[in-house]
Amino acid sequence: MKKITAVIRPDKMENVKHALEEIGCKGMTVKDVKGRGIQLGVTESYRGRDYKVDLLPKTEIEIVTRDEEVENIAQRIIETARTGDIGDGKIFISPVEEVIRIRTGETGDKAI
Amino acid sequence: MSAVLNTGDTAWMLISTALVILMTIPGVALFYGGLIRRENVLNTIFLSFVSFAIVSILWFVYGYSAAFGADVWGLIGTIANPFFSGVVESNTLSSYAPTIPTGLYAIFQMTFAAITLALISGAVVERMKFSAWLAFIPVWFTLVYLPVAHWMWGGGWLAQMGALDFAGGTVVHVNCGMAALALVLLLGARKNSRLLPHHMGYSVIGTGLLWFGWFGFNAGSALGASNLAVSAMIVTNISAAMGMLAWMLMDKIKTGKPTLLGALSGAIAGLASITPAAGYVSTTSALIIGFVSAICGYYAVSYIKPLLGYDDALDVFGIHGISGIVGTIAVGLFASPFINSATTGGLIFGQTHLLGVQILAIVVIGVYSFIMTLAIGKVIDKFIGLRVSDEDEIRGLDINLHEESGYRLS
Numbered sequence: 001m002k003k004i005t006a007v008i009r010p011d012k013m014e015n016v017k018h019a020l021e022e023i024g025c026k027g028m029t030v031k032d033v034k035g036r037g038i039q040l041g042v043t044e045s046y047r048g049r050d051y052k053v054d055l056l057p058k059t060e061i062e063i064v065t066r067d068e069e070v071e072n073i074a075q076r077i078i079e080t081a082r083t084g085d086i087g088d089g090k091i092f093i094s095p096v097e098e099v100i101r102i103r104t105g106e107t108g109d110k111a112i
Numbered sequence: 113m114s115a116v117l118n119t120g121d122t123a124w125m126l127i128s129t130a131l132v133i134l135m136t137i138p139g140v141a142l143f144y145g146g147l148i149r150r151e152n153v154l155n156t157i158f159l160s161f162v163s164f165a166i167v168s169i170l171w172f173v174y175g176y177s178a179a180f181g182a183d184v185w186g187l188i189g190t191i192a193n194p195f196f197s198g199v200v201e202s203n204t205l206s207s208y209a210p211t212i213p214t215g216l217y218a219i220f221q222m223t224f225a226a227i228t229l230a231l232i233s234g235a236v237v238e239r240m241k242f243s244a245w246l247a248f249i250p251v252w253f254t255l256v257y258l259p260v261a262h263w264m265w266g267g268g269w270l271a272q273m274g275a276l277d278f279a280g281g282t283v284v285h286v287n288c289g290m291a292a293l294a295l296v297l298l299l300g301a302r303k304n305s306r307l308l309p310h311h312m313g314y315s316v317i318g319t320g321l322l323w324f325g326w327f328g329f330n331a332g333s334a335l336g337a338s339n340l341a342v343s344a345m346i347v348t349n350i351s352a353a354m355g356m357l358a359w360m361l362m363d364k365i366k367t368g369k370p371t372l373l374g375a376l377s378g379a380i381a382g383l384a385s386i387t388p389a390a391g392y393v394s395t396t397s398a399l400i401i402g403f404v405s406a407i408c409g410y411y412a413v414s415y416i417k418p419l420l421g422y423d424d425a426l427d428v429f430g431i432h433g434i435s436g437i438v439g440t441i442a443v444g445l446f447a448s449p450f451i452n453s454a455t456t457g458g459l460i461f462g463q464t465h466l467l468g469v470q471i472l473a474i475v476v477i478g479v480y481s482f483i484m485t486l487a488i489g490k491v492i493d494k495f496i497g498l499r500v501s502d503e504d505e506i507r508g509l510d511i512n513l514h515e516e517s518g519y520r521l522s
Contacts, residue, residue: 044308045363045367045369045371046307046308046309046371046373046374047307047373047374047377047410047413047414047427048362048363048366048367048374048410048413048414048415049307049413049414049418050367051306051307051308053308
């Protein structure tokens with residue numbers, strides 16, 4: 001089992017969610033997060049003075065899935081979240097040791 | 113001719129009073145609350161609300177009498193009716209506004225004292241102890257607001273010299289601006305003094321309520337449902353609109369893009385600057401007043417403040433203080449006997465006396481407010497301490513001073 005953590009543009013969230021639903025990937029956890037990449041944020045200006053804002057709002061999607069579905073899901077996220085400009089975000093994939101469904105006590109793939 | 117209660121005037125003044133209350137709670141509270149860090153939103157809003165509550169009580173205990181009671185040497189009023197006892201029961205009409213009850217004039221004036229305190233809070237947010245603010249309110253109200261209001265509006269020495277302040281350019285705006293400046297000099301700069309609004313939506317609502325309530329503030333200061341109230345309403349709106357557009361223009365010229373906060377700030381500069389002039393000037397003068405005050409405000413907050421390095425957090429001096437000065441001088445220039453027969457006119461009518469006393473009023477009230485606030489602040493600092501601990505400042509005032517937070521996950 002793998003965990004896919006995708007940090008994307010907040011405005012791409014709806015597209016990504018629909019695209020994943022189409023390929024049968026329904027479960028996910030979503031958080032509003034802040035972060036930055038190589039370009040270190042943007043400049044904002046209030047009452048005539050400029051301020052460097054170095055953390056930008058992003059949306060983080062967390063999906064735990066079977067190993068064989070990882071590539072397909074990652075591909076769909078890339079297709080739908082991409083604009084080609086700086087700030088599109090990143091996808092991290094990491095191994096998951098165990099999953100337990102609290103209601104039934106099922107474990108492993110059955111619990112996903 | 114004996115004075116008779118006019119129900120139209122009384123109705124308008126009841127409404128105006130309620131409108132000005134809306135400016136403080138929640139107008140100023142929300143305007144300020146949107147501009148600070150999210151960890152301080154409740155404390156910032158609280159400063160305005162508690163100012164309103166304390167002033168509301170003190171005003172009727174002794175405040176109204178001290179400001180508007182029988183004059184003593186031009187300096188202060190006589191406290192003839194402590195706790196407002198017998199005033200409402202006596203059914204008298206106000207000697208300042210002979211067609212409305214004395215009690216109505218008193219509560220209308222109360223709202224001005226309350227908003228002046230609330231406005232000062234914008235300068236000290238994010239670092240002043242709540243207990244120090246609670247101590248500051250009654251002391252400043254008594255030693256600064258009441259005498260100044262008496263000098264200008266209660267038949268005191270500035271009024272006797274002919275100085276004009278229709279709705280609070282000096283009593284409210286110059287006064288709060290200079291007090292704010294004095295307090296921030298004592299408090300010192302915040303650790304993080306960047307102006308990054310955490311929730312502009314609050315500030316939009318706050319500005320809308322201020323603009324709306326300002327019609328009670330200025331048109332209400334006509335003290336009746338008269339043509340003068342209509343004139344005051346029109347020039348108030350024109351100055352606000354012009355102030356907004358002028359600040360947008362400055363934004364465009366200086367940083368390339370108009371900003372919403374800039375537009376809101378310009379509108380408030382326009383509103384504050386027309387305040388002393390609202391009952392004396394024409395619509396053309398209002399265009400100039402709104403435009404000039406926004407330009408001056410822009411330079412004050414974006415050049416003078418960083419140059420001198422004081423941390424007037426939400427620009428109480430830069431916007432209210434400066435606009436109060438601009439508007440009060442403007443009365444000396446543009447006051448017109450055709451708008452208000454109480455004046456023989458300003459400089460454009462060839463009169464120089466008015467301009468002189470207007471400048472005198474600015475200097476005297478500005479210096480008095482500044483020095484007295486420094487002294488009051490020093491004493492409070494000695495006994496209570498003005499500033500929160502470094503730890504509380506960094507982690508935010510809401511959770512540390514009030515044990516509550518504005519935004520919770522659950």
